[in-house]
Amino acid sequence: DIQMTQSPSSVSASVGDRVTITCRASHDISTWLAWFQQKPGKAPKLLIYSASTFQSGVPSRFSGSGSGTDFTLTINNLQPEDFATYYCQQTDSFPHTFGQGTKLEIK
């Protein structure tokens, strides 16, 4: 199975800051990676797929990059509604494993 490791596990930031979250795969997954945002008590929301493709309706301050084993999610100009938990998921091969999550908190 492919293991997905996110870092950091949690991060504190202020409105207007730039934040980068990293996801590392244990094997080469090409660009078969998605990023999700989840708020407490809510279903996950797809932000980016195929490593860097925006899902419809996602603000342009979110961006994704990477290929192979190393990927990043960057959020520019943090807004109050961005404080949530973020997950990466690989869909290169079954089982489609998720990272453990990164909690983005207000400083």
Add this chain to the structure above:
Amino acid sequence: EVPLLESGGGLVQPGGSLRLSCVASGFTFSSWAMTWVRQAPGKGLEWVSTITSGGGRATYYADAVKGRFTISRDNSENTLYLQMSSLRAEDTAVYYCARTIVKYYGDLWGLGTLVTVSS
């Protein structure tokens, strides 16, 4: 109208069975692969199972549920199912169904249904 609505969750004893349903509306259900993802209380997301669209309907399972859970679909009823048996305490979670786009990315999610396995 909620595009995906799960039901069937509840309290079940260890070793028991439960069938979850996910009713789809507002899109051509038969054309999409579908996935179940779960989230234990206070924990992260865990992929559970995927079923493809079309006549082949290939199915895939996480090792943790293989042999105990069965994913299926009824395209005439626009409904996805997850039959769960031999339930364990570690199966306690909110179960989400999701529609998946290219390469199985979950683009549309239900509200979730809580399954609690406890005596």
